[in-house]
Amino acid sequence: xxxxxxxxxxxxxxxxxxxxxxxxxxxxxxxxxxxxxxxxxxxxxxxxxxxxxxxxxxxxxxxxxxxxxxxxxxxxxxxxxxxxxxxxxxxxxxxxxxxxxxxxxxxxxxxxxxxxxxxxxxxxxxxxxxxxxxxxxxxxxxxxxxxxxxxxxxxxxxxxxxxxxxxxxxxxxxxxxxxxxxxxxxxxxxxxxxxxxxxxxxxxxxxxxxxxxxxxxxxxxxxxxx
Amino acid sequence: xxxxxxxxxxxxxxxxxxxxxxxxxxxxxxxxxxxxxxxxxxxxxxxxxxxxxxxxxxxxxxxxxxxxxxxxxxxxxxxxxxxxxxxxxxxxxxxxxxxxxxxxxxxxxxxxxxxxxxxxxxxxxxxxxxxxxxxxxxxxxxxxxxxxxxxxxxxxxxxxxxxxxxxxxxxxxxxxxxxxxxxxxxxxxxxxxxxxxxxxxxxxxxxxxxxxxxxxxxxxxxx
Amino acid sequence: xxxxxxxxxxxxxxxxxxxxxxxxxxxxxxxxxxxxxxxxxxxxxxxxxxxxxxxxxxxxxxxxxxxxxxxxxxxxxxxxxxxxxxxxxxxxxxxxxxxxxxxxxxxxxxxxxxxxxxxxxxxxxxxxxxxxxxxxxxxxxxxxxxxxxxxxxxxxxxxxxxxxxxxxxxxxxxxxxxxxxxxxxxxxxxxxxxxxxxxxxxxxxxxxxxxxxxx
Numbered sequence: 001x002x003x004x005x006x007x008x009x010x011x012x013x014x015x016x017x018x019x020x021x022x023x024x025x026x027x028x029x030x031x032x033x034x035x036x037x038x039x040x041x042x043x044x045x046x047x048x049x050x051x052x053x054x055x056x057x058x059x060x061x062x063x064x065x066x067x068x069x070x071x072x073x074x075x076x077x078x079x080x081x082x083x084x085x086x087x088x089x090x091x092x093x094x095x096x097x098x099x100x101x102x103x104x105x106x107x108x109x110x111x112x113x114x115x116x117x118x119x120x121x122x123x124x125x126x127x128x129x130x131x132x133x134x135x136x137x138x139x140x141x142x143x144x145x146x147x148x149x150x151x152x153x154x155x156x157x158x159x160x161x162x163x164x165x166x167x168x169x170x171x172x173x174x175x176x177x178x179x180x181x182x183x184x185x186x187x188x189x190x191x192x193x194x195x196x197x198x199x200x201x202x203x204x205x206x207x208x209x210x211x212x213x214x215x216x217x218x219x220x221x222x223x224x225x226x
Numbered sequence: 227x228x229x230x231x232x233x234x235x236x237x238x239x240x241x242x243x244x245x246x247x248x249x250x251x252x253x254x255x256x257x258x259x260x261x262x263x264x265x266x267x268x269x270x271x272x273x274x275x276x277x278x279x280x281x282x283x284x285x286x287x288x289x290x291x292x293x294x295x296x297x298x299x300x301x302x303x304x305x306x307x308x309x310x311x312x313x314x315x316x317x318x319x320x321x322x323x324x325x326x327x328x329x330x331x332x333x334x335x336x337x338x339x340x341x342x343x344x345x346x347x348x349x350x351x352x353x354x355x356x357x358x359x360x361x362x363x364x365x366x367x368x369x370x371x372x373x374x375x376x377x378x379x380x381x382x383x384x385x386x387x388x389x390x391x392x393x394x395x396x397x398x399x400x401x402x403x404x405x406x407x408x409x410x411x412x413x414x415x416x417x418x419x420x421x422x423x424x425x426x427x428x429x430x431x432x433x434x435x436x437x438x439x440x441x442x443x444x445x446x447x448x449x
Numbered sequence: 450x451x452x453x454x455x456x457x458x459x460x461x462x463x464x465x466x467x468x469x470x471x472x473x474x475x476x477x478x479x480x481x482x483x484x485x486x487x488x489x490x491x492x493x494x495x496x497x498x499x500x501x502x503x504x505x506x507x508x509x510x511x512x513x514x515x516x517x518x519x520x521x522x523x524x525x526x527x528x529x530x531x532x533x534x535x536x537x538x539x540x541x542x543x544x545x546x547x548x549x550x551x552x553x554x555x556x557x558x559x560x561x562x563x564x565x566x567x568x569x570x571x572x573x574x575x576x577x578x579x580x581x582x583x584x585x586x587x588x589x590x591x592x593x594x595x596x597x598x599x600x601x602x603x604x605x606x607x608x609x610x611x612x613x614x615x616x617x618x619x620x621x622x623x624x625x626x627x628x629x630x631x632x633x634x635x636x637x638x639x640x641x642x643x644x645x646x647x648x649x650x651x652x653x654x655x656x657x658x659x660x661x662x663x664x
Contacts, residue, residue: 003553007551010551017538018539080536081534081537083536085502085530088504089528092521157355161364164355167355170350170351171351174348178378225506359466
């Protein structure tokens with residue numbers, strides 16, 4: 001168990017090192033995310049829509065679109081020089097790869113959100129009056145956790161099919177519906193300060209996260225067996 | 227098509243369908259408040275039922291494929307997904323026909339509607355991923371996705387139900403809210419649609435098998 | 450060295466769709482042997498190696514290591530494929546250190562020893578992406594040796610190596626022979642001239658009768 005943990009951390013560190021060294025992908029994703037923020041807030045301003053009510057929906061749709069770019073990186077970097085086989089042999093267990101890539105995806109997603117979420121908050125001019133900041137952060141973390149888990153699972157699938165990049169969002173969207181609902185409603189509850197009312201949705205998010213964190217233990221052997 | 231006309235299955239099934247239609251049209255009474263439009267219910271429920279059965283078959287066949295790696299279980303999953311998509315589409319089309327006069331709206335985010343729509347998207351994604359079984363990898367990966375989807379369905383359903391529900395619950399734990407004659411018509415319709423599902427499934431599996439044989443023969447000729 | 454390790458391949462089959470790539474392969478080999486797997490393109494050589502490595506499951510038959518079924522065993526298998534299997538943005542040293550960490554066999558001495566063995570010590574700080582294909586192949590060989598594997602699988606390792614590189618690889622094959630079982634796919638047996646080896650010849654997914662012979 002300890003050995004698996006160490007291997008997971010080694011792969012995770014290697015991936016971060018690699019990602020931070022060739023930052024072009026991370027940067028383009030970030031630019032895409034900020035552009036989404038700008039386009040949404042500008043469009044909503046033109047349409048004269050109450051931005052405070054719509055903030056949770058815009059937030060999660062932006063994160064979803066951004067994650068389509070961000071979450072397709074984790075396995076792609078193993079393909080460039082065909083390193084996946086060597087990594088599998090060195091891991092000794094396919095699920096080690098899932099958890100390492102999951103941690104990496106979650107980190108990247110959170111890094112991007114660190115910039116995009118405050119930007120969106122400012123652009124949409126959302127007040128902080130009665131908001132519960134802690135619950136907001138918990139909702140963002142729980143939502144990103146599930147996104148990263150589903151994204152890693154599906155990236156393991158699409159990376160094996162050349163030219164299947166477009167397939168990724170199509171596969172991801174139907175699976176992410178419960179997560180999207182939970183995340184949006186929790187964010188809403190956090191903003192209005194009515195945490196008690198949406199606590200059930202937070203538990204749903206946790207169940208979703210747990211499911212897609214444990215399911216790969218059973219399925220990842222089949223995904224990466226080629 | 228010519229072959230289908232000669233098949234006893236085809237004629238037997240045509241008779242069954244006519245029987246179901248006459249039961250729906252003549253035997254089942256016209257609903258007091260909704261009127262004739264309520265008759266769409268029999269098609270709506272039956273195709274939704276088939277959609278769910280087809281989805282379960284995709285799940286079971288996917289597990290079987292990962293376990294045994296037999297071409298047959300892959301074809302079963304693929305054929306069932308395709309037919310399921312057609313029936314789910316029927317459910318999604320007949321629903322609004324009834325909903326517009328009764329609810330005064332074409333669409334609403336009710337749990338059953340949402341789940342059905344998500345089901346449709348999952349089928350579409352599954353078929354896109356399967357890609358006609360162009361490679362063993364696609365078959366294997368589609369099977370994994372088919373399993374994930376099935377596990378995800380209850381999550382979608384309960385989360386949307388939690389959120390809201392205005393859909394009439396015709397069959398609940400307290401029994402069925404239909405007159406006896408309507409009940410008969412519903413069961414006949416569900417039964418006949420189920421037969422239709424298995425009939426189409428058989429045809430589609432056969433044609434997929436032939437396709438694969440052609441591909442195989444072509445490869446042998448070229449080799 | 451204690452008792453010899455024995456690899457047993459028994460009636461191994463692999464079916465991909467309607468195509469049967471391996472149609473029942475059986476052979477046995479023990480540590481100390483160098484086995485050359487030869488045969489025309491599409492004979493199933495690479496598939497055989499990947500099955501032995503545990504990278505894909507067989508459709509039938511089994512691969513046994515000292516009588517036990519072989520899965521994706523940690524540290525047992527060193528694998529050199531057609532592809533260099535490395536990370537372009539990491540330096541030569543970082544690439545090797547990463548795999549050393551994964552195998553738990555990392556030390557500064559070992560790193561230096563391996564890099565000097567394949568002639569890459571001078572280039573240790575270069576990113577792997579800027580190396581030539583031949584240099585990348587040398588790094589791939591060093592990576593495969595990193596975990597001290599008892600079973601080494603090489604898929605056409607001589608391609609893209611220059612004269613020096615080939616000489617280095619021959620040295621490694623010779624040097625590892627007493628300790629490990631080595632399987633090597635090649636089209637040119639002259640690369641192995643002077644080394645005691647045994648040939649297994651595959652054609653259309655079968656071992657050619659008499660194609661399992663010692664040279």
